């Protein structure tokens with residue numbers, strides 16, 4: 001029997017706001033606290049940090065400024081170099097550029113799609129100050145190897161956890177493997193506050209520095225005295241209210257996302273044209289977006305084929321080094337075959353809490369049908 005294409009549009013991602021979001025938001029309005037000076041901000045910081053086994057959380061207005069704030073708090077500045085992966089969202093490289101430091105872009109590995117620790121070693125020099133591993137699409141990086149390198153060369157590590165809330169590396173939730181970890185709570189992320197972000201750290205001095213820089217560089221003892229140039233990167237009570245409600249549902253979100261990925265895998269695993277990430281050893285990923293690799297010649301036409309059937313899918317990020325603002329930062333003796341390969345072949349399928357089993361079946365069926373299966 002010929003199955004009918006879906007009439008309903010299925011987006012690649014959408015938030016699930018079925019917990020206490022509305023109740024907590026209503027509290028903000030009723031209590032008249034809508035700026036960053038409300039009780040939910042502290043509570044969200046403490047609970048989210050606690051969930052990630054970190055001591056301190058500093059909530060901010062989005063994930064990009066979380067990265068900038070982290071770099072600024074660690075003193076990264078012009079003349080410094082920061083190592084980042086070629087395959088990530090542009091916010092990672094932009095945050096480095098805001099500080100005046102030079103991003104040093106390295107390739108990812110083909111198996112994990114994440115930054116390759118061996119490639120990190122190759123680019124370290126006396127100007128190198130920090131490494132930003134990105135847990136791409138919810139798959140943790142090889143944090144032991146990265147931390148060993150950081151210790152050996154005296155470098156900071158800032159984890160970009162924007163796509164990996166609740167993912168585990170060696171059975172520990174990501175976020176606690178670095179000097180500062182940065183999260184995004186944009187509407188398509190695993191935990192959302194609409195727009196929002198957070199820095200986590202275990203060091204008290206770093207925590208104090210993050211808080212001061214988040215709030216205009218205000219001296220904690222004298223609120224109109226500024227010792228440094230800071231920013232206004234604060235999160236509002238309204239955002240934190242949503243975040244707190246989301247956090248209460250995080251275990252459920254993670255379970256649902258795992259079920260979605262398992263179902264896609266079981267429906268697509270006989271398709272010889274599709275491959276997945278192969279190296280997931282020692283990590284428990286949380287599928288932020290369920291992402292597959294297909295032959296390069298098919299990728300864009302498959303996206304079109306699905307979109308004609310009301311199914312949104314997205315290509316994998318473009319390699320950072322190929323885009324105009326970042327071209328000048330590619331090292332001349334460095335090639336990026338892996339990120340190029342993945343970005344030409346990768347596509348993400350709808351992955352969100354609330355995606356129904358029948359929809360996953362229909363999407364998988366359409367993907368298989370595209371390949372004549």
Ligand SMILES: *Cc1c(COP(=O)(O)O)cnc(C)c1O
Nearest residue numbers: 062063064089091162184185186
């Ligand atoms: C989403 C994202 C960010 C930025 O988060 P915003 O909240 O959108 O500013 C940073 N890094 C990665 C890898 C992301 O996916």
